[in-house]
Amino acid sequence: MLTKVNSVANYGLKAVDVDVEVNVAERGFPGFGIVGLSSKSAEEAKERIKTALINSDVEFPTAKITVNLAPADLPKDGSGYDLPIAVGILASIGEINLPKEKSYFYGELSLDGSLRHTKGIFLLAVLAKEQGVKSIFVPRLCANEACVIEGIKVFPVDNLRSLIRHLKGDKPIEPLAFINTDDVLGDIHPDFDFSEVLGQEMAKRALEIAAAGGHNIFLMGPPGSGKTMLSRAIPGILPDLTERESLEVTKIFSITGNIPAGGSLVRHRPFRSPHHTTSMVGLIGGGSIPHPGEVSMAHRGVLFLDEFPEFGRNSLEALRQPLEDGNVTISRSAGSISFPAQFMLVAAANPCPCGFLGDLKKECKCNVHQILNYQKKLSGPIMDRIDLHLNVPAVDVNKLMLDSNKSQGETSATVKIRVRKAREIQRSRFDKISGVHCNADMKNSHLKDFAKLSTEANLFLKQAVNKFSLSARTYFRLIKVARTIADLAEAEVISDKHVAEALQYRVRSE
Numbered sequence: 001m002l003t004k005v006n007s008v009a010n011y012g013l014k015a016v017d018v019d020v021e022v023n024v025a026e027r028g029f030p031g032f033g034i035v036g037l038s039s040k041s042a043e044e045a046k047e048r049i050k051t052a053l054i055n056s057d058v059e060f061p062t063a064k065i066t067v068n069l070a071p072a073d074l075p076k077d078g079s080g081y082d083l084p085i086a087v088g089i090l091a092s093i094g095e096i097n098l099p100k101e102k103s104y105f106y107g108e109l110s111l112d113g114s115l116r117h118t119k120g121i122f123l124l125a126v127l128a129k130e131q132g133v134k135s136i137f138v139p140r141l142c143a144n145e146a147c148v149i150e151g152i153k154v155f156p157v158d159n160l161r162s163l164i165r166h167l168k169g170d171k172p173i174e175p176l177a178f179i180n181t182d183d184v185l186g187d188i189h190p191d192f193d194f195s196e197v198l199g200q201e202m203a204k205r206a207l208e209i210a211a212a213g214g215h216n217i218f219l220m221g222p223p224g225s226g227k228t229m230l231s232r233a234i235p236g237i238l239p240d241l242t243e244r245e246s247l248e249v250t251k252i253f254s255i256t257g258n259i260p261a262g263g264s265l266v267r268h269r270p271f272r273s274p275h276h277t278t279s280m281v282g283l284i285g286g287g288s289i290p291h292p293g294e295v296s297m298a299h300r301g302v303l304f305l306d307e308f309p310e311f312g313r314n315s316l317e318a319l320r321q322p323l324e325d326g327n328v329t330i331s332r333s334a335g336s337i338s339f340p341a342q343f344m345l346v347a348a349a350n351p352c353p354c355g356f357l358g359d360l361k362k363e364c365k366c367n368v369h370q371i372l373n374y375q376k377k378l379s380g381p382i383m384d385r386i387d388l389h390l391n392v393p394a395v396d397v398n399k400l401m402l403d404s405n406k407s408q409g410e411t412s413a414t415v416k417i418r419v420r421k422a423r424e425i426q427r428s429r430f431d432k433i434s435g436v437h438c439n440a441d442m443k444n445s446h447l448k449d450f451a452k453l454s455t456e457a458n459l460f461l462k463q464a465v466n467k468f469s470l471s472a473r474t475y476f477r478l479i480k481v482a483r484t485i486a487d488l489a490e491a492e493v494i495s496d497k498h499v500a501e502a503l504q505y506r507v508r509s510e
């Protein structure tokens with residue numbers, strides 16, 4: 001008997017309809033074949049489905065089972081078809097009745113018949129809403145992802161047994177309640193709070209400016225000076241995601257399987273810190289069925305590249321497109337797919353291979369050749385996109401800790417209030433400019449309208465350009481950073497004081 005079960009395929013950041021046709025024929029040679037799914041996924045799925053059904057006390061039919069996932073030309077991969085195929089077999093052998101109204105089934109099976117965490121449930125829910133599909137059956141572990149979409153019945157499935165009972169009408173599964181997005185709290189637990197970082201006032205201030213204006217920042221300093229610690233404290237001062245941003249991030253987190261069991265909407269800005277050995281595909285995205293890379297997982301948040309010069313030259317080169325366009329485009333025969341990738345880049349490095357070049361206490365052991373080679377890695381297209389260059393000198397933490405007169409520094413929560421205010425100013429400023437969310441996104445042509453300098457600031461800037469022979473690029477970058485400093489001070493016009501501070505973070509190798 002032939003049965004059709006509705007399911008979905010995730011392509012890029014969109015789910016699309018897939019029909020799972022299952023035919024169980026008494027006649028013919030017994031066997032189990034799946035077409036329309038990548039061959040590796042199909043082989044694995046067959047084993048799981050068969051074993052899961054047997055372990056759920058279903059007599060696996062000795063028949064010719066043919067499964068077709070349509071449309072055939074849509075690339076399909078992954079383990080989510082276990083559930084619709086199993087349901088199709090169960091319906092074909094008369095074990096269950098399919099729901100009367102169109103329903104999506106999607107989820108990976110365990111050998112014992114329970115449902116595992118499966119990627120992309122949020123996207124499935126978005127499609128259900130678009131298509132007017134009223135019921136979806138998904139693993140309980142990730143069912144909450146679907147619950148933030150209003151107007152669909154989300155049936156959380158624990159295992160095949162409970163689903164069989166539900167579809168037989170013996171014991172219904174209770175659909176989950178709608179989760180209001182306002183009730184989902186941002187659950188950020190940064191590794192460090194700003195108040196834990198002793199001293200380093202200039203670095204903390206620079207990070208505040210970077211967070212406030214969305215500026216890319218580079219931290220340079222000797223080993224142990226706190227570069228990694230400072231960077232890892234950034235999530236605590238970033239403004240919360242807006243509702244729209246939250247939906248964008250949730251899509252990416254759902255498709256990459258980064259929403260933890262029971263989680264729903266992502267409310268905190270992502271902080272991604274890929275290791276320098278991460279492959280280019282891992283960093284940028286790709287694969288035969290394209291999946292997002294680290295740059296997209298950092299969308300609306302931070303991409304932290306620690307030990308920056310250790311990253312491969314190709315990987316760094318490939319960062320250029322996302323940094324420039326805010327997205328990644330991957331071309332495939334089935335068409336090209338674009339993943340969003342608007343992130344704040346935070347990079348950290350030592351000044352030389354041994355780490356102590358320019359250090360006041362320790363001597364650098366590198367030769368000129370080593371230093372030049374190393375610094376060559378620190379030039380190029382990525383460095384051109386960095387707004388703030390920061391020197392992080394070593395502080396004597398022991399001394400700071402013993403100094404009882406030193407009052408505790410500000411907490412991340414306090415800094416975040418200022419950052420949030422500065423972002424609000426920028427949001428209303430760029431309200432009508434598409435693609436510009438914060439000062440760092442401004443094109444040079446925007447500066448005339450949005451970054452007005454006082455007479456003194458103008459004069460000061462001219463002097464600085466002459467004195468330090470600043471390039472045009474640095475000049476524009478300086479104004480953008482000064483704009484953010486002025487926003488933090490809630491000043492409409494950029495003053496010479498703001499420009500002077502911005503100048504402290506100017507390109508080191510200018």
Ligand SMILES: Nc1ncnc2c1ncn2[C@@H]1O[C@H](COP(=O)(O)OP(=O)(O)OP(=O)(O)O)[C@@H](O)[C@H]1O
Nearest residue numbers: 196197198200222223224225226227228229230397
């Ligand atoms: N300013 C500071 N306040 C408090 N603790 C600090 C400070 N700086 C460094 N530390 C301590 O030193 C440890 C090492 O710092 P961290 O790993 O951030 O250094 P780093 O600059 O990244 O060094 P490397 O170049 O070797 O990667 C931190 O985990 C922290 O415990």
Ligand SMILES: [Mg+2]
Nearest residue numbers: 227228229306
């Ligand atoms: Mg470090």
Ligand SMILES: [Zn+2]
Nearest residue numbers: 352354364366
């Ligand atoms: Zn050195």
